[in-house]
Amino acid sequence: MIKFYLENAFELNKEYPDTFKIPPQKEIDSLKLDDYVKLIFTEENAVPERMWVKITNINGDNFTGILDNDPYCLKSVKCGDKIVFKTENIIDTYLNS
Secondary structure, three states, X not given: OOOEEEOOHHHHHHHOXXXXXXXXXXXXXXXOOOOEEEEEEEEOOOOOEEEEEEEEEEEOOEEEEXXXXXXXXXXXXXXXXXXXXXXXXXXXEEOOO
């Protein structure tokens, strides 16, 4: 069975700061329910995909959300799937005001 994993955005940013931007900590700290975050999903032998997740639960640095779009290549996730992630997985935010 194919499984996905989420890239560590902090590590990618350290290695490739011009390619992998991360939001400021203040922006991450202001996240609330129904905001969106972009994560990098990866499977073995597949091209990583950056996709949006709508936040449904926040517990410190631990989040749960719902995948908001269908992947182009990845087979292990689909729109509507529950996604568990951490602060270090976030590469972008969309704050619902």
